[in-house]
Amino acid sequence: MRATATIIPSEAAAARALPTPREWWGAVAVSLALGLALIVLALPRVSLEGYLLTALPGLDALEAGQTPEDGKAAVTLAQDLSAMARKSGAPQAYALAARAWIAVAKRSLASAGPVGKDVAEALAQAQAAQAEGLARAPADQYGWQRLAYTLSQRNDWITAAHAWGMAMRTGPFEPSLMGVKFRSGLALWRYMDLDERARFSWLVETFLQTQRQEMMAQVRRFDAIATVRQALAARPAAAATFEHALTEP
Numbered sequence: 001m002r003a004t005a006t007i008i009p010s011e012a013a014a015a016r017a018l019p020t021p022r023e024w025w026g027a028v029a030v031s032l033a034l035g036l037a038l039i040v041l042a043l044p045r046v047s048l049e050g051y052l053l054t055a056l057p058g059l060d061a062l063e064a065g066q067t068p069e070d071g072k073a074a075v076t077l078a079q080d081l082s083a084m085a086r087k088s089g090a091p092q093a094y095a096l097a098a099r100a101w102i103a104v105a106k107r108s109l110a111s112a113g114p115v116g117k118d119v120a121e122a123l124a125q126a127q128a129a130q131a132e133g134l135a136r137a138p139a140d141q142y143g144w145q146r147l148a149y150t151l152s153q154r155n156d157w158i159t160a161a162h163a164w165g166m167a168m169r170t171g172p173f174e175p176s177l178m179g180v181k182f183r184s185g186l187a188l189w190r191y192m193d194l195d196e197r198a199r200f201s202w203l204v205e206t207f208l209q210t211q212r213q214e215m216m217a218q219v220r221r222f223d224a225i226a227t228v229r230q231a232l233a234a235r236p237a238a239a240a241t242f243e244h245a246l247t248e249p
Helices: 011-017 021-063 073-089 092-109 116-136 140-153 158-169 174-190 192-210 212-221 226-232 236-245
Strands: none
Touching: 011 174, 011 236, 021 073, 021 092, 021 140, 073 092, 073 226, 092 116, 092 140, 092 192, 092 236, 116 140, 140 158, 140 174, 158 226, 174 212, 192 226, 212 236, 226 236
């Protein structure tokens, strides 16, 4: 039987395998440089998220109509959010800017003074901000629904219907948006193409199945019986359910 020899490296060879002080400090320097680079790259995101967190309470108050009477604070907040969106290029910042401008427009509409120019400017800003956000995050169904609302308020009905269709394509079943999409669909029905009408018909049937009381309340509120009947014309089972729901208190 042949014996196998165990090779033990000499101390000199082991010493040669260790990094020299220059090599060690070089590795440390590279690691530090990479770490600093990652920190620097992360700073804009941290700064953006910090700003958005501080801006959210003001935006919530604006959307709830709890801003000062002169409206300057509302416009200032919307302008600040737009500036942050342009600076960061972040889709969520553009979405918040659009929300703020829509709230400014609604506030102007609810005021007692002349509102034409102010509303038109706010809606134009909202449309521009939301379009920029969607260019960066095209799968945002909330953004498409927001754009559909803005376009409809600017009387761009056909484009609004297309935006509504995109909201359905990117998020067909979203319980929290179903009522909003239903209301928008009622207003946009006459401007929809065949694909959008098919999507609205599906939405009506699904809304009826999942949130019946809410849907029927909206149908009565907006006097939408005729529109819903048209939407369900090719869905006999859903149409029968709808007719029965009309008899319920």
